Amino acid sequence: ETGVTQTPRHLVMGMTNKKSLKCEQHLGHNAMYWYKQSAKKPLELMFVYSLEERVENNSVPSRFSPECPNSSHLFLHLHTLQPEDSALYLCASSQEDRGIQPQHFGDGTRLSIL
């Protein structure tokens, strides 16, 4: 089983829908991350969780709501999204949140907003 699993792989939703992205890591890591990857832009760090507590929120609009119920699972709840939110959303995990250890990534969820 791969280290970091993301579901769904693809998601198409309207602007008024509510959906959730799921991430699960099987590596025993303590930190988890959400990134947004848009075409021709750097990877944008959205949220960081360490030991299930949110330690970073990089000015992300409130229409994105993260949840980390335990150290193995991370969700990103979506509601009332905009077309510019269409992107690849990547989840990652690492042993700690201090940036010393490498991050392990999932395959991402390709999100399209109609």
Place this chain on the structure above:
Amino acid sequence: AQKVTQAQTEISVVEKEDVTLDCVYETRDTTYYLFWYKQPPSGELVFLIRRNSFDEQNEISGRYSWNFQKSTSSFNFTITASQVVDSAVYFCALSDSTSGTYKYIFGTGTRLKVLA
């Protein structure tokens, strides 16, 4: 300021050619970490290497080699005898504690196309 620059947006080479991907970084910290990741078309970023600021030894892993030079703030990545499977987007990343806590940022990536 913390910054990672990958000036090469896209590179195309013919199979078996050597190719070097450039990475230039900026940091005010004396302790920092540099990383390279590979992102194949499947989407997952795959960790390739980590270097800390106190270790300037170059590293070789099979066809991959990395040249870390603090004097020029560069951490370049060379693929020798490239193969079609090397086609991917490659990201350089920097982690330092300039802002008080460690921040991890990525460059914009270099798309490598290896043609058969």
